[in-house]
Amino acid sequence: MNKIYLFLLFLLYLISPPLLFAEDHYTSREWLNLLYYEQSGSGYKSLAEEDGFFITKQGKTNPKDEYEASLKLVLAQDLTFKTKFPLRYKYIVKQHNLQYAPAVQVPANINKVLIAYPNRYMNNPASMFGHLFLVLETNKGILDSDILHYIADTAADRSIGYMIKGLSGQYKGWFLREPYYKKIKGYNYVEDRDIIYYDLKLSKEQTENLQLHYIELQNSFFYYYFLDKNCAFFIGKLLNIVLDSDIATKRSYIIPSQIINDLFDVNLLENERLRVANTKVFNRLFTGLNDEQKRGLITLFHEKKESIQADPDVLKAFIIISEYMISNHSDLADNIRSNRITAYKKLKDLETSNIRQTDVKKESVNRIQSESIGLSRVFNNYYEISFNPIYFSEYDHFNILEVISVKGLGTKINLYPNGHPLYQLDLVDLNNIIQSNDVLNSFSWKIKSSIFYKDSILTNQEVYYGFSWNVMNRGLLYSLVGLNYTNFDDISEINLDSLKLLPTIQIGLNHNLTDNLKIIVSYENKFQKDYITTGFIYKYNNLLNKLILINNKDHSTVKLSFEYLL
Amino acid sequence: MLLPIFSYAHTKLPEDTSNKIISFTLFNYDNLIADCYEKDSPYISQLASLLSEATGVTESTYYRLLNSKEQSSEPVPVKYMLLLNRKMAEASNYYFVDE
Numbered sequence: 001m002n003k004i005y006l007f008l009l010f011l012l013y014l015i016s017p018p019l020l021f022a023e024d025h026y027t028s029r030e031w032l033n034l035l036y037y038e039q040s041g042s043g044y045k046s047l048a049e050e051d052g053f054f055i056t057k058q059g060k061t062n063p064k065d066e067y068e069a070s071l072k073l074v075l076a077q078d079l080t081f082k083t084k085f086p087l088r089y090k091y092i093v094k095q096h097n098l099q100y101a102p103a104v105q106v107p108a109n110i111n112k113v114l115i116a117y118p119n120r121y122m123n124n125p126a127s128m129f130g131h132l133f134l135v136l137e138t139n140k141g142i143l144d145s146d147i148l149h150y151i152a153d154t155a156a157d158r159s160i161g162y163m164i165k166g167l168s169g170q171y172k173g174w175f176l177r178e179p180y181y182k183k184i185k186g187y188n189y190v191e192d193r194d195i196i197y198y199d200l201k202l203s204k205e206q207t208e209n210l211q212l213h214y215i216e217l218q219n220s221f222f223y224y225y226f227l228d229k230n231c232a233f234f235i236g237k238l239l240n241i242v243l244d245s246d247i248a249t250k251r252s253y254i255i256p257s258q259i260i261n262d263l264f265d266v267n268l269l270e271n272e273r274l275r276v277a278n279t280k281v282f283n284r285l286f287t288g289l290n291d292e293q294k295r296g297l298i299t300l301f302h303e304k305k306e307s308i309q310a311d312p313d314v315l316k317a318f319i320i321i322s323e324y325m326i327s328n329h330s331d332l333a334d335n336i337r338s339n340r341i342t343a344y345k346k347l348k349d350l351e352t353s354n355i356r357q358t359d360v361k362k363e364s365v366n367r368i369q370s371e372s373i374g375l376s377r378v379f380n381n382y383y384e385i386s387f388n389p390i391y392f393s394e395y396d397h398f399n400i401l402e403v404i405s406v407k408g409l410g411t412k413i414n415l416y417p418n419g420h421p422l423y424q425l426d427l428v429d430l431n432n433i434i435q436s437n438d439v440l441n442s443f444s445w446k447i448k449s450s451i452f453y454k455d456s457i458l459t460n461q462e463v464y465y466g467f468s469w470n471v472m473n474r475g476l477l478y479s480l481v482g483l484n485y486t487n488f489d490d491i492s493e494i495n496l497d498s499l500k501l502l503p504t505i506q507i508g509l510n511h512n513l514t515d516n517l518k519i520i521v522s523y524e525n526k527f528q529k530d531y532i533t534t535g536f537i538y539k540y541n542n543l544l545n546k547l548i549l550i551n552n553k554d555h556s557t558v559k560l561s562f563e564y565l566l
Numbered sequence: 567m568l569l570p571i572f573s574y575a576h577t578k579l580p581e582d583t584s585n586k587i588i589s590f591t592l593f594n595y596d597n598l599i600a601d602c603y604e605k606d607s608p609y610i611s612q613l614a615s616l617l618s619e620a621t622g623v624t625e626s627t628y629y630r631l632l633n634s635k636e637q638s639s640e641p642v643p644v645k646y647m648l649l650l651n652r653k654m655a656e657a658s659n660y661y662f663v664d665e
Contacts, residue, residue, distance in 0.1 A: 143594075143612040181594055323596050337596070338641040344603035354605040356597075 025095050026067035033241045034088055034213070036222070037063050038250065047229070047237075049172075053220035055081065071096070079103055084219065087212040087241070106211035109138045113200045113207055115235075115269070116147075117260055117368070118193045120392055120406055122432040128406050129255040129392070132235045134200075135180055136211070145180040148214060150234035152224035166226030173224035173234070175217040185327075192277045192324050198260070198269040198365060206242040213241050232256040243268070255390065257368040264367050272366065273359040278324050280400070281357055283435045285317035287470040298438055300339045301325060301332050308342050312352055315343040319355050321439065369396050369542065369565040376546075376561035378414075382422075384561070386412040393565055394431065398539045399515045401476040403433035414493070422454040422493065433478050436467045444468045444478060450490065458488035458495065464506060475511035482506075489527040491550060502527060516540065520548075529553075542566070576655045583620045584662035590616060591650060595643035602638035621658035631657060 025031055035053070037044040046053070046060045053059070055073065059066040073081040074092045082089045082103035093100045114135040121127035133149035135142065152173035154162055165171055187193050202210070222234060228251060236248020236259045247262040248254070263269050289297065296310045300318050308315070322340045326333045347355065372391045376384035390408035394400070410426035427449040434442045445465050452458040464482030471477050487499045508522030518537040523530070535548035544563040549556065578584065591598070594609045601607035614628035631637060631653050640646040648665060655661040 140615060141608060141612065143608055144615070179589075181590065185593060319600075326596060334641070337599075337643075340596075341599060341639055341641055344600070348603050353603060356600055356604050358606075 025092075026064045028095075029246065030091055030241075031063060031067055033237070033246070034091060034216075035059070035063065035066065036237060047222050048220040049222060050220040053216075055085075067092075074098065077101060085216050087209055087216055090209070090212065104212070104215060106208055106215075107138070108208075109140070110136045110207050110211065111139045112137050113202050113210065114142075115198050115200050115260070115263065117196045117198075117256055118187050119196065120404060121193050122404060122406075122430070128430070129232075129390075130257065132232050132256040132259060133183070134210075134235065134238075135197075136177075136207075143181050146177050147180050147183050148175065148177050148210070148238075149183075150175050150222070150231045150238075152230075154224075163226065166224065169223045169225045169229070171224040172221045174221050175214065175234070175238070177214055188275075188278065188323070192279045194277050194280075195275045196260075196368075197271075197273050197275070197359065198263075199271040200239075200263070201268045201270060202242065209242045210238070213238070227253040230254065232259045235259060236262070239263075253390075255370065257370040257392075261367050261370070264365060269365045272362040272364070274362065275359045276357065278320055278357070279440055280402070282317060282321040282324075283401075283437065283440065283470055284473055285313070285320060286437055286439060287473045289313060289317065294438060300343070301329075301336055301439070304335045304338045305342060308339065308346055310343075312347060312350055315347050316352075316355050318343055319347075320357070325439075369393065371566040372563050373566065374561055374563035376559055379558045379560070381557070382414045382416045384412055384414050386410065386563070391565075393544075395537070395539055395544055396565065398518075399512050401470060401473075401510070401512070402435060403431045403476070403478075403510065405429070405431045420454055422452060424490075425451045427451065433468050433476065435470045435476065437470065444480065446480065446482070452488050452490070454495075456495075458486075459499070460484060460486040460488050460490050462486075462504070464504065466506075471509065471511070475509055477509050478506070480504075480506040484526065486527070489529070491526065491531055492529070492552070492554075496527070508533075576659050576661050578664070579620050579660050579662045587613075587616055587620065587662045588647065591647045592643055595646055598632065598646070599638060599640075602633050607633075617654060617658075620662075621654065621660045623658040627657055628654075 032044065036047040038047060040061070043061060044063050048054075048060070054066055056062065056065045056069045070081065070085070070088055071092055074089055075098070086102060086104045090100065090102065092098070114137055116133050116135055117130055119130045131149070133147045136146050136148060138144045150173055152171040154166070154171050157165060187195055222229070224230060233248060233254045236254070240246045240248055245266070247266065248259060260269070286294065286297070293311070293314045297314045297318050300308070300310070319340060322336050326336050347353070370390065370392060372386075372388045372393065374384070374386040376386070378384065388407055388410040390406070391410065392406040394403040394405040407426060407429035410429060412424040414422040414424070428447060430447045433444040433446070436442050436444070443465065444467055446462065448460070448462040450460045452460070462482060462484050464480040466478060466480035468476050468478035482504045484502045484504055485499065486502065487496045488494075489496060504524065504526045506522060506524040506526070508520065511519050513519055516539045520533065520535050520537065522533045524533070529552050532551045533548060535546060538545045542565045544565065546559070546561045546563070548559045548561070550559070579587070590613055594613070597609040598613065601610040610629060610632045614625040614632060617623070617628045618625040632650070637646065637649060637653070640649055647663070651661050651663050651665065
């Protein structure tokens with residue numbers, strides 16, 4: 001009996017040797033990545049939601065059955081399988097040394113793959129941490145290229161609705177391939193965000209595999225979760241499939257900068273370049289104009305001119321902002337387009353070209369600073385230790401005037417020599433203090449939500465709204481009004497009698513003395529008290545040094561702090 | 567009703583190709599105009615390449631056409647596209663949109 005059994009086993013080996021060794025492969029990193037399997041209890045579960053992404057009924061939770069069934073189709077050179085799942089086919093063929101006869105070809109003209117990081121966009125909670133997309137650049141250049149990214153259909157949901165659905169995974173998301181020029185128009189001229197580009201160090205084969213896998217992705221969607229299964233996570237998962245080792249692993253939250261930094265850490269990025277938002281360039285040019293020039297520029301938006309008398313500085317500023325204005329004020333598009341041509345002709349007569357801004361090449365690739373640790377000393381009072389696990393600081397580009405910062409889950413401990421410590425958790429701390437002028441009439445806002453513990457639980461919730469103005473391209477003057485819902489004065493660190501809704505006024509000036517030294521001055525009426533704050537902020541590499549003096553009628557406080565941006 | 571005015575003498579490009587040209591032209595109109603006056607002209611180069619690939623006429627012909635005074639002075643995107651349609655038909659006997 002045993003002999004017959006052994007003979008049958010030998011026969012099976014001769015007929016179908018690869019099947020005997022399938023076991024080695026279905027738990028491989030490559031196979032689990034290809035089908036988006038994640039550890040679930042003692043087994044696996046794929047993040048892909050469509051049945052069409054699997055060839056067996058239990059494929060979503062059973063990588064083994066899925067592998068064995070796939071292997072059978074590969075052995076049979078099944079055309080449908082090869083067409084629908086070309087990278088799985090390629091992978092299985094390679095594992096079993098089978099003949100590779102692909103049914104689909106991907107374009108061979110992809111020269112390189114870029115990863116693009118449009119940074120924070122404060123008008124949409126989904127974009128506050130930035131976005132990530134890949135660009136498949138052809139040998140004809142970037143305008144001939146496609147982008148590849150993961151997007152969720154959040155409909156028109158904003159704020160609370162978006163947060164609830166986003167946190168609970170109620171949005172469907174897909175990988176999408178679309179022309180680069182279409183997507184970039186939105187970033188450049190509608191939202192006008194800074195974008196950082198990097199070349200990804202991928203081999204020809206890895207680039208081909210990326211394209212082959214995109215074909216497979218047509219067969220499924222993936223639920224979007226705001227914190228840990230978002231665009232950054234899925235771009236990371238997509239890259240895991242073609243890279244030699246994983247960069248995106250399971251975390252409690254994931255943001256685009258982490259993927260960029262992960263790629264940086266394994267030396268997969270090169271040629272960093274930055275495209276600065278047109279509005280920033282325009283604000284600088286506009287502030288440099290005199291009143292008459294400013295009036296002349298504004299008429300170019302509202303009146304169609306046969307000839308333009310304006311000087312080159314006005315024309316350049318007008319051209320820089322023209323596409324943004326066309327995209328955001330369609331009623332002005334006819335005038336702007338007509339005057340834009342006239343302006344260009346005049347500049348050409350003056351032999352001035354090269355007005356449109358180009359990407360700024362960086363000398364080397366840099367990590368994105370997204371965390372910070374800090375130590376402060378409040379004289380005659382306490383020491384403060386802080387850690388911000390999510391912190392996109394306004395000081396990453398120190399001499400930029402705008403204060404656009406995103407902080408999440410910031411923690412602080414104040415240690416008093418005689419008394420209990422104060423614990424502070426800043427759930428969110430968002431600042432969008434941006435310039436307003438006669439052309440870009442943008443409003444500024446701040447939101448902060450903090451919880452404190454010192455013998456009892458305390459809270460301070462802030463919402464401010466207002467405007468800020470450029471002062472000679474060196475400073476930013478701001479004026480905000482808002483409300484605090486609080487039972488804790490977090491400036492004087494005094495418990496209030498009860499939870500109160502208190503109005504607040506803030507007027508301040510941040511002024512750049514040099515490229516790495518700022519002076520700040522502000523007056524605020526907050527917690528029904530007047531506070532005057534003055535201070536200096538000095539940046540040395542990634543270290544921020546702050547010396548701040550806070551005065552109110554009862555006392556003065558001097559705070560010296562050091563914060564390291566990671 | 568829009569009449570296919572070119573149909574008696576010219577051939578319409580396949581739909582896929584036509585849509586690609588229309589989309590690129592309309593989406594990038596402002597940059598195509600800017601290219602005529604700027605130092606670099608990546609959008610014109612890309613469109614010239616698309617048109618050349620579709621019609622077999624050289625890229626340099628389209629490069630000249632897109633930089634012509636008439637084309638670079640047209641302030642309305644749709645008219646810009648239709649002007650290009652006619653100029654392309656003259657240069658190649660192909661067109662991409664019925665007028």
